[in-house]
Amino acid sequence: MAAIGIMGGTFDPVHIGHLIAAETARGKCGLDEVWFIPSYAPPLKDNEPGADSRARYLMVQEAVRTNPFFRVLDIELVRGGTSYSYDTAAELVRSYPEHSFSYIIGSDRINDLPRWHRIEELAELVSFIGLERPETPARPEGLPEYLRRKLRLALMPPIGISSTDIRECLMSGQSVQYMVPDGVLDMIRRNGYYGT
Numbered sequence: 571m572a573a574i575g576i577m578g579g580t581f582d583p584v585h586i587g588h589l590i591a592a593e594t595a596r597g598k599c600g601l602d603e604v605w606f607i608p609s610y611a612p613p614l615k616d617n618e619p620g621a622d623s624r625a626r627y628l629m630v631q632e633a634v635r636t637n638p639f640f641r642v643l644d645i646e647l648v649r650g651g652t653s654y655s656y657d658t659a660a661e662l663v664r665s666y667p668e669h670s671f672s673y674i675i676g677s678d679r680i681n682d683l684p685r686w687h688r689i690e691e692l693a694e695l696v697s698f699i700g701l702e703r704p705e706t707p708a709r710p711e712g713l714p715e716y717l718r719r720k721l722r723l724a725l726m727p728p729i730g731i732s733s734t735d736i737r738e739c740l741m742s743g744q745s746v747q748y749m750v751p752d753g754v755l756d757m758i759r760r761n762g763y764y765g766t
Contacts, residue, residue, distance in 0.1 A: 571668055571669060571670055572602040572603065572668070572669045572670070573599075573600060573601045573602050573669070573670050573672070574601065574602065574603050574604070574605055574662075574666075574669045574670065574671050574672070575592065575595045575596060575599070575601040575603070575604040575605070575671075575672050575673075575674045575699060576604075576605055576607060576658070576659075576662070576671055576672065576673045576674060576696070577591070577592050577604055577605070577606045577607065577674050578607045578608075578609060578646075578653070578655060578658065578673065579608070579609060580608065580609055580626060580733065581606070581608050581626050581629065581630050581733070582620055582621055582626055582733050582737070583620075583621065583626070583629050583733060583736060583737075583750055583754055583758060583763070583764075584606075584626070584629050584630045584633045584733075584750065584751075584754060585731050585732075585733060585736055585749050585750045585754075586729070586731065586748070586749060586750065586751065587729040587731040587732070588606075588633075589633060589634070589637075589640075589751070590726070590727060590729055591674060591676070591701050591726060591729075592604040592606070592640060592674065593637075594701060594724060594726045594727070595672075595674045595699045595701060595724060596639055598724040598725075599672065599699050599722055599724055601639075601672070602639070603639050603640070603641060604639060604640050604641075604674070605640075605641050605642070605643055606630050606634060606640065606641070606642045606643070607642075607643050607645060607646055607658060608623065608626045608627045608630055608642070608644070608646065608647060609623075609646050609653035610623050610646045610647050610649065610650050610651065610652075610653050611651065611652050611653055620737050620763065620764050621763045621764070623647045624647065625757075625761065625763060627642065627644050627647055628757065629754045629757055629758070630642045632751065632753040632754050632757060633750075633751045633753070633754050635753075645658060645661055645662075646658055649661075654686075654687040654688070655673060655686060655687070655692055656686070656687050656688040656689075656691055656692040656695075659671060659673075659692055659695040659696050660695060663695050663696075670697070671695070671696040671697070672696060672697040672698060672699045672722070673696055673697075673698050673699070674698075674699045674701065675698060675699070675700055675701070676700075676701055676703070676706070677700055677701060677702040677703055677706045677707060677708040677723075678703075678706050679700075680698075680700045680708050680709070680710060680713070680721070681709055681712060681713070683698065683713060683717050684713065684714060684717070689717070690716065693716055693717055693720050696720075697720045697721070697722065698717070698720055698721045698722070699721075699722050699723075699724060700721055700722070700723045700724070701723075701724055701725075701726040702723055702724065702725050702726060703726055703728055703729075704725075704728050705728060708723055710723070731749050736749055736750065736764075737764045740758065740763075740764035740765060740766050741764055741765040
């Protein structure tokens with residue numbers, strides 16, 4: 571049985587922090603692969619994405635193409651509508667019964683877990699890997715026991731980069747060189763994403 575990490579999110583745009591998070595989880599938690607699943611419409615985000623779902627998918631494909639342990643799935647884009655982790659997990663477990671799955675989340679999202687759609691059922695299907703950052707320590711003691719039981723923590727190097735910061739830099743004409751993979755930056759410039 572292969573152990574698969576799930577990196578979900580808007581990836582608007584994907585950046586080196588996402589890649590470092592995925593590699594940290596893979597190395598520290600013994601994952602065989604990490605699957606990136608760009609969301610069509612995330613339920614807990616207030617802002618609309620800056621690039622459309624297909625563009626975000628293609629940027630993630632470009633970002634991970636040289637890593638044999640990373641792959642990208644478009645299942646949430648194909649399904650459309652609000653992207654609930656439960657629906658994605660149920661589809662993955664049904665389609666790949668020979669694998670075990672763990673959602674990779676930042677320590678800032680750990681305490682949000684009880685708010686996730688159908689969280690008790692989701693926790694029956696998958697485990698969770700919480701990536702702790704020194705500036706945002708995890709506080710799992712406040713979680714229900716059924717979630718604490720399914721949660722592993724791993725320390726991640728501090729990376730002070732967010733997709734929001736990158737979009738703001740791009741819209742104001744500032745450089746984001748080295749914050750995103752070169753191929754992704756080329757796509758952003760070529761297609762005029764985020765006002766470039």
